[in-house]
Amino acid sequence: MDYAYGPGRNHLFVPGPANIPEQVIRAMNRNNEDHRSPAIPTMTKTLLDDVKKIFKTTSGTPFIIPTTGTGAWESALTNTLSPGDRIVSFLIGQFSLLWIDQQRRLNFNIDVIQSDWGQAANLEVFASTLAADTGHNIKAICIVHNETTTGVVNNLAAVRKLLDQYQHPALLLVDGVSSIGALDFRMDEWGVDVALTSSQKALSMPTGMGILCASPKALEALKTAKSVRFFFDWKDYLKFYELGTFWPYTPSIQLLYGLRATLDLIFEEGLDNVIARHSRLAKATRLAVAAWGLKNCAQKEEWYSDAVTAVLVPPHIDSLEIVRRAWKKYNLSLGLGLNKVAGKVFRIGHLGNINELQLLGCLAGVEMVLMDVGYPVKLGSGVAAACAYLQNTVP
Ligand SMILES: Cc1ncc(COP(=O)(O)O)c(C=O)c1O
Structure with missing residues (x-):
């Protein structure tokens, strides 16, 4: 029907x-393949290298995970933080609200900085929060770059500037679900520690891939992060990166080819x-x-x-x-x-x-x-x- x-x-x-372009639809229209064959790691390597270009990072480590934006959030949080950690989160619309709900359920201790829906993150309140945190108890700042509910973009360069001004070591975790690949996004330049997106937004693919990049500082945090995780554990990915086989579990072959095609289109344009x-x-x-x-x-x-x-x-x-x-x-x-x-x-x-x-x-x-x-x-x-x-x- x-x-x-x-x-x-x-x-x-x-x-x-x-919308999914015809080239991507065609690239995905194929049989399954053995993800342990030599062909898949070769292609995966190109994908990992190329998603970094979309995030504008050279120092970040990419992860391509079978999930959606919501799973990518969880992956970012659980790999870098421990339950009870104090974090700052900006609430400016429905997606920042949902992320905060996830942060609560994962037992972080959240300072929520609210704005009216239609406004961007309140950076004055953020500045005073940083100024008051002389003991550097805040472990991470969580911010949605493009709030899809209200069509409001947060100024990440300004957030980074404030962190630098107060010499605050908190990690900067950024939801780029509706921004990366559509808006100007500069992971390295803005000192973003974890940036994430999902395949069905600017990348014009089906839903099903969460894509993240983690800075060296985020990978350092991974060593001590005690949040419970299994499916999303970056350590498993890193182990398989070392082996050169890349996938701790079965990736969607069709989505891999779709990602290859979509990245090719982006670089061509x-x-x-x-x-x-x-x-x-x-x-x-x-x-x-x-x-x-x-x-x-x-x-x-x-x-x-x-x-x-x-x-x-x-x-x-x-x-x-x-x-x-x-x-x-x-x-x-x-x-x-x-x-x-x-x-x-x-x-x-x-x-x-x-x-x-x-x-x-x-x-x-x-x-x-x-x-x-x-x-x-x-x-x-x-x-x-x-x-x-x-x-x-x-x-
Ligand atoms: C900014 C933002 N973050 C997160 C999500 C959640 O992503 P998903 O529905 O892929 O889990 C969305 C979904 O629209 C979004 O727009």
């Missing part, structure tokens, strides 16, 4: 899972060009939102995400209805508003392997739905604003 709705392709504009494409499509989206007379959930321009735009709707309109109708009537998948912003925002995901005309199809669909739900939009206004910008700028 085919569950796809209607003729033509579904317009997938949720902020992950993202050029990572910086990929990031520039995201920024261009995001700008076009924001121009459309402004032409509709609607506002971005991110309250300041400097926080705007180039991976996802969360659009605030007027109070008399339920954003859930927009998402429902978009799917049912136009075969367009938009992101729901989650938790505190449920009913208040819908999200346009513009991350991964997409182009201008795909985006314009989405924007046209949004305009029609807005009109359907009674919002007084001028049809074509957002599309025209986006077109004018895209037509006038060079990819």
